[in-house]
Amino acid sequence: MLFSEIGLGPEVLRAVEDAGYSQPTPIQEKAIPWVLQGRDVLGCAQTGTGKTASFTLPMIDILASGRARARMPRSLILEPTRELAAQVAENFEVYGKYHKLNMALLIGGESFGDQIKKLERGVDVLIATPGRMMDLFDRGNILLSDIKILVIDEADRMLDMGFIPDIERIVGLLPKMRQTLFFSATMPPEIRRLADAFLMNPREITVAPPASPAATVTQAVAMVRGEDKREALRHLLRTEDVKNAFIFCNRKRDVAILHQSLTKHGFNAGALHGDMVQSKRTETLEQFRQGEIALLCCSDVAARGIDIAGVSHVFNFDVPHHADDYVHRIGRTGRAGKTGRAFMLATPDDGRTLDAIEKLIGREIPRIMIDGLETPDMSEGESEGGRRRRPARGASPRGDAKGPRRRGGSDAPRESQAAVEAAPQVEEVAEARRPERAERPERSGRDRDRGRNRDSRADAPRDVARAETRPPRQDDRGEPRRRWRDEDDGPSVVGFGDDVPAFMLRVARPAPRAATPETFEDADTPEA
Numbered sequence: 426m427l428f429s430e431i432g433l434g435p436e437v438l439r440a441v442e443d444a445g446y447s448q449p450t451p452i453q454e455k456a457i458p459w460v461l462q463g464r465d466v467l468g469c470a471q472t473g474t475g476k477t478a479s480f481t482l483p484m485i486d487i488l489a490s491g492r493a494r495a496r497m498p499r500s501l502i503l504e505p506t507r508e509l510a511a512q513v514a515e516n517f518e519v520y521g522k523y524h525k526l527n528m529a530l531l532i533g534g535e536s537f538g539d540q541i542k543k544l545e546r547g548v549d550v551l552i553a554t555p556g557r558m559m560d561l562f563d564r565g566n567i568l569l570s571d572i573k574i575l576v577i578d579e580a581d582r583m584l585d586m587g588f589i590p591d592i593e594r595i596v597g598l599l600p601k602m603r604q605t606l607f608f609s610a611t612m613p614p615e616i617r618r619l620a621d622a623f624l625m626n627p628r629e630i631t632v633a634p635p636a637s638p639a640a641t642v643t644q645a646v647a648m649v650r651g652e653d654k655r656e657a658l659r660h661l662l663r664t665e666d667v668k669n670a671f672i673f674c675n676r677k678r679d680v681a682i683l684h685q686s687l688t689k690h691g692f693n694a695g696a697l698h699g700d701m702v703q704s705k706r707t708e709t710l711e712q713f714r715q716g717e718i719a720l721l722c723c724s725d726v727a728a729r730g731i732d733i734a735g736v737s738h739v740f741n742f743d744v745p746h747h748a749d750d751y752v753h754r755i756g757r758t759g760r761a762g763k764t765g766r767a768f769m770l771a772t773p774d775d776g777r778t779l780d781a782i783e784k785l786i787g788r789e790i791p792r793i794m795i796d797g798l799e800t801p802d803m804s805e806g807e808s809e810g811g812r813r814r815r816p817a818r819g820a821s822p823r824g825d826a827k828g829p830r831r832r833g834g835s836d837a838p839r840e841s842q843a844a845v846e847a848a849p850q851v852e853e854v855a856e857a858r859r860p861e862r863a864e865r866p867e868r869s870g871r872d873r874d875r876g877r878n879r880d881s882r883a884d885a886p887r888d889v890a891r892a893e894t895r896p897p898r899q900d901d902r903g904e905p906r907r908r909w910r911d912e913d914d915g916p917s918v919v920g921f922g923d924d925v926p927a928f929m930l931r932v933a934r935p936a937p938r939a940a941t942p943e944t945f946e947d948a949d950t951p952e953a
């Protein structure tokens with residue numbers, strides 16, 4: 426099918442042609458005609474499928490007629506992260522270049538003043554993260570009574586991040602007569618329940634089975650000791666033909682530590698995580714996009730949807746806690762038919778999570794060993810999976826069988842003395858914190874306090890008090906979903922979304938000294 430056959434207007438078609446697209450992707454082919462007809466759409470599709478254009482293109486056509494009034498946007502697109510929201514805004518600029526539609530991007534970490542000014546001028550398309558959107562609504566800067574089209578994108582990610590109470594509140598403020606487009610990469614029961622509540626007689630569209638890693642990505646996992654991870658990564662960075670790479674860590678503070686370490690070892694690296702100010706996040710991502718930074722140490726804030734062409738590698742410095750995240754992370758490479766390579770570093774403690782990932786993707790990830798590093802005995806790990814499996818020598822994705830690896834062996838990677846001397850400081854910091862990691866998924870006292878600061882919780886879920894307790898969530902594979910909110914979208918947590926543990930709702934009695942929040946001051950903060 427050609428773009429010209431799915432009912433889009435001539436200006437949009439011209440913009441699509443300028444963008445270099447000749448044929449619609451499956452989600453575009455299936456969704457666009459229904460959106461143009463005004464129908465609600467329930468789309469089960471991942472990023473990378475052309476999902477964004479499947480709603481932006483027809484929206485531009487629909488909104489082309491009509492004018493926006495001050496503070497009364499005509500359409501609303503909700504995105505879970507600031508980066509995704511910014512990316513959708515870029516799409517609107519590209520595809521809407523032959524139209525005169527006004528757009529406002531409302532994301533946390535940026536000045537209220539500019540956003541308010543835009544709203545005052547009247548916007549056709551409002552693209553927002555839920556927290557900032559509600560802040561502006563509560564301040565009286567937005568009226569939602571003129572919204573004709575609502576898009577909820579990445580609904581499962583919204584759920585993971587605890588945004589569902591906000592989403593429910595926002596939807597409750599919209600006119601009943603509207604068109605709703607709802608997208609999610611997976612459809613666990615609670616997402617389906619939401620879809621049932623928000624959509625009217627939707628067309629259901631599914632493209633590509635959820636969580637199938639791109640066939641174009643070659644994967645491998647190296648079994649290493651925790652203390653060898655940085656060295657293993659450096660070895661991979663030096664021996665692989667890395668043009669540019671995302672390097673994922675599970676925690677924000679580990680992103681910062683790894684970034685510092687790589688920089689000290691002479692790598693051209695940047696960092697991206699949710700505790701950084703938005704201007705720095707935007708600047709870093711742009712530098713990575715432009716090739717000014719080759720390696721981007723990041724948390725899962727970059728795992729979903731960030732669309733940067735031609736990323737050669739993804740490194741999972743940490744095995745992600747949740748198997749879905751593995752798929753999203755490695756999906757940053759091997760995009761648009763290009764090939765990519767994804768490496769993961771796993772320690773004996775990662776056996777169970779590694780098992781879950783392999784179960785999800787339906788195959789074993791080839792094991793490799795790192796020159797000069799001892800391969801740990803996997804039975805050292807506490808998990809069953811750790812006990813079960815040992816890395817097979819010579820299982821490199823390139824098929825290059827390699828001999829036994831020993832620390833300090835003749836083929837050990839060489840590093841400059843200066844770099845080696847520079848490293849201990851950051852490595853010591855990391856070591857000192859390591860024991861806390863797996864044990865304390867809850868938020869630190871500091872983060873809780875930070876969450877109370879209104880200015881810093883731009884994208885935070887709220888309405889904790891009205892949230893109800895629920896049994897543990899299961900996703901569509903029957904796995905319990907994460908109980909904590911992904912804190913990556915800013916230091917902005919004030920609650921557990923709609924998943925408040927019962928003990929939090931009880932009236933607190935004075936706590937003994939050892940249990941004061943200060944006790945947790947240094948506790949590590951999980952991100953995913």
Ligand code: AMP
Pocket residue numbers: 446447448449450453471472473474475476477478730732
């Ligand atoms: P998305 O799933 O929206 O993140 O899109 C993934 C990538 O596919 C983006 O780089 C889009 O620019 C690109 N894309 C979207 N539609 C098409 C198309 N019809 N043909 C080729 N590439 C596309």
